Amino acid sequence: MKAANRDFTRELNLFNILNSIREAGSISRVEIAEKTGQSKASVTNITALLIERGLIYEDKVESSTSRGRRRIMLMLNPDAAYTVGIKIAAFRLSFAVVDFVGQVKSTLSIPFRVGERSAAMLAAVAEDGILHCLEDARLKLEDLSGCGVAIPGFVDSASGTCYWTPIQNGSSNIRDLLAQRLDMDVYLENDANSFTVASQWFGLGKGIRNFLVVTIEEGIGMGIVVDGKLYQGATGIAAEFGHMVIVPDGEPCRCGKLGCFEAYSADSGILQQARKLLKRRKNGPDQDMLTIEEVTRWAREGDRGLRKIFQQSGEFLARGVAGLIQIFNPERVIITGEGVRAGDLVFDPMHKLLGKYLNRQQANSTQILIQEWNDHDWAQGAAGFVLSEIYKSPLNKIQRSG
Ligand SMILES: [Zn+2]
The missing domain is CATH 1.10.10.10 (Winged helix-like DNA-binding domain superfamily/Winged helix DNA-binding domain)
Structure with a gap:
């Protein structure tokens, strides 16, 4: 040989x-x-x-x-290597340092208006955040074997290019800027994809060959694992489930189209419809200050109009998820993200309708799990994504500071 x-x-x-x-x-x-x-x-x-x-x-x-x-x-050995993950959101940077088995050692969240700052400033604040997070975990920069950056939008992770993101200014050369500052491997990946890979290695997708992740928050994201591999499509931008048109000429979506799934079932869609409803009422609350948390609480307290909006969100979710199950025949669908806070308001109507949209064999072959969401889950996913890369070549990639 x-x-x-x-x-x-x-x-x-x-x-x-x-x-x-x-x-x-x-x-x-x-x-x-x-x-x-x-x-x-x-x-x-x-x-x-x-x-x-x-x-x-x-x-x-x-x-x-x-x-x-x-x-x-x-x-x-959990202490064999450490990685850090950063999630870039429109108004916030979140960080998580994880060990070799994907467990969180420390987390941090910093309010930061990405759209109003330069890429250099973003890299500087990200470096500060990492150092702070490391200090909390009693680690040094030399202990890190890599850094992962997660961002929503169209990302080609192989070249580290972000083609499009809903975050203004986000598609800058953050990967290279950070790699220079940290002097280590930095990976840029779509947020839902990095969370999906982390689930496959350390979470609810462990040991499962075919599964899907659906994330509900401001938008709706998705990750697809087929035959043990993340499916990325011809140009790396697959799984834009949230922008599938579900109601012709329906509600306006953030992407500029009408009637996208996201405009009904994501937090942004629910809030948009709640605003419309409350505007029609006398003595309604201040529309500009309305939050998804308030709307969810009022619905839970019995506001029938608002409950109806959540019910509809769950019904559309059933339509979307049933479609996915019929296409992919996955062993498991993991639904997660901040949006799962709505709980029964959304998932009761979803489960009810799924039975109607799927035949028995299809329904029985797929397990649907609602995973509770933690604020640092995105960043943990980004760090876990880096680990999955390190495992492929651990003897070369693990830093040894001692
Ligand atoms: Zn859309």
């Missing part, structure tokens, strides 16, 4: 071993050999290297099958 081929095979074997430890959480060498199809000698060699490099460690546990016997299990 040529040296280059040998290196490649070894790299691939190493990746598969590391991956089976990650998926199992705790696994023996024999089980790894069975799972990966590698020889026991190869597993022994590679795991010895991984232990020596501090990526995994051994632990003795009681065997469940033969009493009194102790088995040696292998586990990932």
